[in-house]
Amino acid sequence: MNEVLLNIKNLKTSFRIKDAHYAAVDDVSLTVRKNEVLAIVGESGSGKSAFAFSIMGLHTRAKIEGEINYKGNNLVAANPNQMKKLRGSEMGMIFQDALSALNPLMVVGAQIDEAIFLHNPKSSKSLRKKQVINLLNQVGIPRPEKTFYQYPHELSGGMRQRIVIAMAISNQPELLIADEPTTALDVTIQSQILDLIKELKETIHAGIILITHDLGVVAEMADRVAVMYAGQIVEIADIYSLMENPQHPYTRSLLNSIPTLSEVKSDLHVIQGVVPSLQNLPRTGCRFASRIPWIEESAHEASPELHEISTGHFVRCTCYKDFYFPEQAEEELTYATN
Numbered sequence: 607m608n609e610v611l612l613n614i615k616n617l618k619t620s621f622r623i624k625d626a627h628y629a630a631v632d633d634v635s636l637t638v639r640k641n642e643v644l645a646i647v648g649e650s651g652s653g654k655s656a657f658a659f660s661i662m663g664l665h666t667r668a669k670i671e672g673e674i675n676y677k678g679n680n681l682v683a684a685n686p687n688q689m690k691k692l693r694g695s696e697m698g699m700i701f702q703d704a705l706s707a708l709n710p711l712m713v714v715g716a717q718i719d720e721a722i723f724l725h726n727p728k729s730s731k732s733l734r735k736k737q738v739i740n741l742l743n744q745v746g747i748p749r750p751e752k753t754f755y756q757y758p759h760e761l762s763g764g765m766r767q768r769i770v771i772a773m774a775i776s777n778q779p780e781l782l783i784a785d786e787p788t789t790a791l792d793v794t795i796q797s798q799i800l801d802l803i804k805e806l807k808e809t810i811h812a813g814i815i816l817i818t819h820d821l822g823v824v825a826e827m828a829d830r831v832a833v834m835y836a837g838q839i840v841e842i843a844d845i846y847s848l849m850e851n852p853q854h855p856y857t858r859s860l861l862n863s864i865p866t867l868s869e870v871k872s873d874l875h876v877i878q879g880v881v882p883s884l885q886n887l888p889r890t891g892c893r894f895a896s897r898i899p900w901i902e903e904s905a906h907e908a909s910p911e912l913h914e915i916s917t918g919h920f921v922r923c924t925c926y927k928d929f930y931f932p933e934q935a936e937e938e939l940t941y942a943t944n
């Protein structure tokens with residue numbers, strides 16, 4: 607098995623709202639190995655970005671507790687300068703919105719050049735130019751020499767996202783975080799960008815955290831998957847176990863929402879509702895209980911833990927054992943009486 611790159615223990619990221627702190631990431635523990643893609647999935651508001659920003663040291667006002675051990679150093683204790691050095695060199699991030707991640711007043715080649723220069727100030731200009739052209743080639747830019755001198759607004763959304771990826775990998779990061787890297791793109795471009803990220807895993811052997819709300823993307827990309835709900839991991843497993851044997855009601859609902867060509871999926875088997883706002887998150891008991899009110903209260907644990915149901919496959923709370931979709935019970939009843 608590949609070496610552990612990131613070992614996160616009991617991470618808690620809280621934001622101050624009025625007079626109190628509220629945890630958007632609440633007691634998350636996980637590892638990321640070299641050469642693996644760990645996908646983090648969950649609906650909007652489940653805490654995925656807050657988690658990613660905590661690792662990269664990008665929160666300015668949040669209170670961060672727990673440990674983020676990266677190659678043996680706890681990043682929670684690192685100062686802003688140390689984090690700045692790590693970002694863009696050993697750790698790269700691909701943001702959702704390429705346009706706001708790029709400087710509109712600078713040609714894209716110069717922006718990638720700057721990323722390289724920042725971490726290799728002794729490298730010569732001509733060598734850096736060659737590196738930029740190589741990177742542009744690597745991310746599939748058709749005419750790198752021309753694109754070097756173009757401004758972000760002159761490029762399409764897909765091309766801009768490739769530039770952001772080129773910047774993120776310019777110093778061969780060991781850890782790459784991609785936060786919804788394809789959300790803003792159309793389907794064809796989306797699959798090209800995903801292929802590119804897959805290729806990066808092969809070529810730079812980075813550990814990759816891929817954040818998405820799209821389980822279709824996960825199925826295509828991930829080695830392991832962590833499902834987040836209301837700031838907590840509710841299920842974590844390797845991709846096969848998660849897809850073949852999802853257990854947590856939330857994971858089962860998310861999977862049912864993926865349309866497939868071979869199967870007509872029932873809308874009825876998708877749990878309705880949204881993640882509560884930060885101030886309204888239930889902090890005791892099963893956080894998902896209010897979305898599955900038809901499940902007996904006694905099925906939930908008072909303080910839900912992650913249970914290992916098979917090697918490396920963990921599920922939070924005992925409610926998964928008694929869970930059913932209400933219409934499923936009705937369908938089964940109809941079938942039995944016909």
Ligand SMILES: Nc1ncnc2c1ncn2[C@@H]1O[C@H](COP(=O)(O)OP(=O)(O)OP(=O)(O)O)[C@@H](O)[C@H]1O
Pocket residue numbers: 621622623630648649650651652653654655656657819882883884
């Ligand atoms: N700076 C902040 N101050 C206060 N609350 C915040 C802040 N950033 C995020 N939150 C809240 O924390 C919770 C988690 O947000 P986060 O952006 O991490 O979710 P997400 O799963 O990444 O969602 P999305 O897919 O929409 O990006 C949300 O309730 C959000 O409103």
